[in-house]
Amino acid sequence: MITLTVNGSERQFDGDPTLPLLWYLRDALGQTGTKFGCGMALCGACTVHIDGQATRSCVTPVAAAAGKQVTTIEGLSPDGQHPLQKAWQELNVAQCGYCQPGQIMQAAWLLKTKPNPSDADIDEMMSGNLCRCGTYTRIRAAIKQAAAQGETK
């Protein structure tokens, strides 16, 4: 039995401990904000925070989250009003939107480590997150806008 905390709620998992966390979140817990894009840590669509750190849930076994705090996009802020979520809406960053939860989770980790990221910081931290629709210029602008507001948690 594996015990972990997902968005503040304690969960018990007694299935295959090697199951990627992604599928536990999506298929067992119904937390579908975390997306599947590649299953090989190549796209970032599945990004969650484990004990505060951005992690690709598609290659993270549930066992690796035992005893840890998992935060998904659904739990990033109680009301969907994280500065990044606000900036994303104000700049209409999304096209299809499918990659955006992963982008936002990655960006939230970026702002935690670098509250005022340079372009090079953004490139370094965000280039693992693919967007097939091509929203990168707006993602960059939204990160800068959120950073400028300076109230990242």
Next chain:
Amino acid sequence: MKRSPADQLIIVNDSRRGFLRGFGAGSLVLAFGGGALARLVHAQEKKEEAPKYGGEGMPHGLRDDPHLFVEIAADGTVSIVCIRAEMGQGVRTSVAMVIADELGADWARVKVKQAPGDEPKYGNQNTDGSRSLRQSFAALRRAGAAARTMLEAAAAAAWAVDVAEVKTGVHEVVHAKSGRKMTFGELAAKAAALPAPKADTLKLKAPAEFRYIGKGKTNLIDGADIVAGRAQYGIDAHLPGTLFAVVARPPVYGGKVASFDAAGADKLPGVVKIVPLDTTPLPSGFRPLGGVAVVADNTGSAIKARAQLKIQWDAGPNASYDSLAYRKQLEAANRKPGKRIRDDGDVDKAFAAAAKKVSADYYVPHLAHATMEPPAALAQFKDGRCEVWACTQAPQAAREEVAKALGLDADKVTINVTLLGGGFGRKSKPDFIVEAALLSRQLGKPVKVTWTREDDLVNDYFHAVAHSHFEAALDKSGKVSGWLHRIAAPSIGSTFGPDPKHEGSFELGMGITDLPFAIPNVRLENPEAAAHTRIGWFRSVYNIPHAFAIQSFVAELAHAAGRDHKDFLLELLGPDRAVDSKLADGVEPWNYGEDPAKYPIDTARWRRVIETVTKEAGWGRKLAKGRGLGLAAHRSFVTYTAVVCEVEVGDDGTIVIPRVDIAVDCGPQINPERVRSQMEGSVIQGIGLARYGEVSFKEGRAEQTNFHQFQILRMNEAPREIRVHLVAHEDFSQPLGGVGEPGLPPVAPAFVNALFAATGKRVRELPIRGQLKPATAEKAA
């Protein structure tokens, strides 16, 4: 209209759905349902009738009945029904804006309801061909105006005043004389009981009265759900008791399972059942490829168990498909004269008299759609009915295919359309939806089928590979006097019927037959090219290789003639005019289903986007060493686009793109904010496919299996800045052009033209990958 010969692929007013083939007298096979067939046969017989264009010409036509599209609740909430699929183009926002504006609704109280697939009720619902707003803007306005008229009539009746005395304000109807007001909510029930007014009696708003249309100030209606992770895509659909499936499909198109051994796999944790699926004989059209399905209590366990299956494949007729060898075949085909598709003047004479001859070949490989959300669908078969939730661009085709596969009447099948995590044409094909439906019937439970990225890349409906050969004659003054273009590419028609082995008229019409240049002697040929994999349409379709080749070659000619590229291109376009070319017998002009009288090939509009983009980008400005500007323009989906790309190439061949400018003339713009966003996305996608996009084949199989091999552009390589220049029409009665696709075709040629300007190295085959490295290393040495 000329009747096409029986051995031609006939496309009836529809780039995507109406694939129809004739085999001799009157015998017809169609890849679609019976209703559509009847319509098309009917259309053939009644060929004397005036052809229908635009939305009217699509299967099931257009509707403007307000009862279908507008619902107003007693609390005043306005629900607008969107019949097109949202895949990032913003259609749910834009459709709602149009109706809300004509209605007089307050945007804050507008919701969007997604219509299920039901074309007999809603009219055509295909979301492809950059047609949603282009073809339905006028009908959406009428629907909104009709609903407003009904609210006004209801208010006038309630007050017993002449309807001419009442007026709609924002979300309310006002009687100015008496100062009385009633809200939309208060009027809703009464208004709903009224008959819809006749379309020709409607008073549409004057553009000066618009509050949303054309403003670009409206945020995405799904924006809050997207950033909170609440937005529901096909892959997110769920019902109590849902089982999760992945399918091992034949890796070679046309292959099937020879034998399989599930021992071991079926004992893994979470696995519920292992189910063989029938293979569709070639050509498979919209039907599934078959294989072996693994059904489990979660997708991860199904993926793990699938890897343990031991399957012997019978590879079938495409077992030896090798894209390198195939490329050589295309090159060989293009060395000889091929099927003539257009012949103006006397090309041979022009070449004989040429002061200079230039020749070049261009190659664009197969591409994969790689939608960020792979294909996925949930189906529940129960009590003789099937209900589906899926990310589909073509819910009616999905409905017909599911019905056919299950042996049900279409009215027993419901297709609920979720958001699409990207579409790009992949999700017009409902094969993955049929898989879910078949599995749900077999398991007696709701089943969700998810395609992994490997599935998506290996079993895509691939964008056609294409090879172009050009020869041009320049006269003494450096003007182009002769133009020969041979294009060889497998046809989408091969996926839906016997392989036509030549591009169809609608494929050739994407840049080849509609060549706008004022060159006196032009010969266009289309040598044979058979298909060896599943070919489908990808965003912008054949415009991608056609524009790449033509717009690259024009830059090469300008260079050969010692001329500025922009001046040379404008000169080639010649005087402002509507281009009307005579095509060879059996080749029809293709105008994206639109009336050529309303949507001519207008060289003035070509010129305007080129002038705009070059001016805005500072064409001709002095650049540091290693930097260059490249230009390209194109018309597709009755929209005109031009791109200037700026590049900086390091001594080691690394490419940086400081800036891209793109100008677009798509007629009046309903939602300029989303027009910009589509252009930005097209630029990034276009740069990505130019740099990395390739699916290659060996022994019949696609060699790229995930994003490490099929690379798409990443943040660090994206243009630093993209400037979109809207060449917008203020007059909203002018015809609209497409937006979702036309941005893409000029991007790759502008990019390689810029690389040439920066380095002197001409890239003639995509993807670019490391092509600049050795040359720059040599130069540096």
